[in-house]
Amino acid sequence: MANITMYGGVGEIGGNKVLLEEGKTRIFLDMGQSFGFGEEYFTGFLGARDRFGLRDYFELNLVPKIPGLYSKETLEGTGYRYRKPMFDGIFLSHIHFDHTWHLRFVHPDIPVCLGEGTKIIMDSWVTTSKDFFGEHDFQTFRTGDRIKLDGIEVEPIHVDHSVPAAYGYIIHTKKGTIVYTGDFRKHGSHSELTEDFLARVKEERPIALICEGTRVASEEKRKNYTEAEVKSHSKAVVRKAGKKLVVTTFYPRDVDRMRTFYEVAKATGRKFVVSAKTAHLLTALGKDPGIKLPDVIRNKHLLVYVRELKRYPSWEKDFEKKAVNAEYVHKNQDKLILQLDFFHFNELVDIQPKKGSHFIHSKSEPFVEDDIEEEVKNNWLDRFGLKQHQLHASGHCSMEEIKTIVKDIDPKVLIPIHCEEPELFKSMAKKVILPILGKGFEV
Ligand SMILES: [Zn+2]
Known part of the structure; x- marks a missing residue:
């Protein structure tokens, strides 16, 4: 036994x-x-x-x-x-x-x-x-x-x-x-x-x-798409966005989702601006022969968002060549899809997206009804006039x-x-x- x-x-x-x-x-x-x-x-x-x-x-x-x-x-x-x-x-x-x-x-x-x-x-x-x-x-x-x-x-x-x-x-x-x-x-x-x-x-x-x-x-309360549907629906959002910015958030190690948004950016003639952490992960995993990923440094559809900090961690320096800041994002809203995690929503203060820009929430919907984080997220979206889309594959x-x-x-x-x-x-x-x-x- x-x-x-x-x-x-x-x-x-x-x-x-x-x-x-x-x-x-x-x-x-x-x-x-x-x-x-x-x-x-x-x-x-x-x-x-x-x-x-x-x-x-x-x-x-x-x-x-x-x-x-x-x-x-x-x-x-x-x-x-x-x-x-x-x-x-x-x-x-x-x-x-x-x-x-x-x-x-x-x-x-x-x-x-x-x-x-x-x-x-x-x-x-x-x-x-x-x-x-x-x-x-x-x-x-x-x-x-x-x-x-x-x-x-x-x-x-x-x-x-x-x-x-x-x-x-x-x-x-x-x-x-x-x-x-x-x-x-x-x-x-x-x-x-x-x-x-x-x-x-x-x-x-x-x-x-x-x-x-x-x-x-x-009871299945949350909406679920396939990864292919997340891609096609996101493409439609970006195509309709015109001159406006598209912002997205997803789980920090969901590499398939990173690839999805990269492909959406490529297909819609935009660039995908990833966080420095995402850039680090993509670069590290790029060394694994079993996982095919675009090269952050060489790929022309990828940029890295760098927040203004008092001190920069040493690993962020690897991405200097591809680094863009809030000002760049503000000036190029119609050319970008920006990854912005909830904890970095305060960057919106500097980015100042055009009213009516889009936010793709590419994570699970909240598990409880009175979720505080959800409320705070919605306040930020309202304050900066971002229109929300729920697109996630479980x-x-x-x-x-x-x-x-x-x-x-x-x-x-x-x-x-x-x-x-x-x-x-x-x-x-x-x-x-x-x-x-x-x-x-x-x-
Ligand atoms: Zn798991």
Whole structure:
């Protein structure tokens, strides 16, 4: 028997932490942080005292006490006994923080296995922010590699998701194959990746399928397009914009969306002005032969927006040749599509877009009705006369797609994860286990 314990991703979207044990082998699938992490105790300037490592998180039951997982440093001052590492590895499915962010607590000697592309994205993230995932023994893989541990063999296969280098895992144990989907979709720019994964999974006739269910919900409230639709609708917005500016915002590591807006700019004779962070990520990923991206420095359709700062981070200097400022954007509104993240909306003060310019919100619609950020965003848009368009392709399969996939794979046991209504999985397979947080079960 293999044992599975879920320490996150139970009855919620994100926060995945799955412990898989067979014989002496113990691995974690993902090490994420929940989206609403700590929101019942922390707000505004009231937060956890990170200088005390896990002390506040343990006291408030926000992080599970797992022997042999955490670093000496994070346990100091918690009163919880330090133990030598007791895990063979942590396998990351992709870079999103709801799958990776608790790595910062993990013991540096526990190997962290991740896709080559995921490591590149992580390095770019760390370079361009104050965030830090901690010191680790990183071991990178590509699709088709097999990672042999004591009693099990882990086979990562690429899937399509809203970030490059996303993987599902096929885990070969003595008792049979266990599959973990990570996050995945079929309507993105690279559905063939997901098809490769699903075809391989089907061959295996898994004893257990741990399947994500972000969009498995009794009601789908948000509008969803395919990546191709986001592109065609955005093109239409830009074509109609005439002399006016088009501004857009999307998730910081959604490289497909970056490519989409780049292609829209090319097709409409405009230039795509990306943030310095986006330029850094595109340049870093450009080195990965598996990911085709335009070269920020050489490509004539790309420019880099540089904010006026007192001091510039050294990595921004790489883009000096392509740098443009607010004044340039103001003067060339009819020739540009500008990436402007919510936290940089104050740049509008300097850009002064023409009234009736356009804003493409290329992210999920807000999850709650009285979302403060949404209200503030709308105030800025109103103040500067920007017309809003909602155009986004989700990173996840629809409920109907999940149903078909599960039926097709026909696993002995189905285990939902990353889903607010896991009970909706009950009718999808003969045997469904609804996990309880922190309580192990056998498969
Ligand atoms: Zn994700």
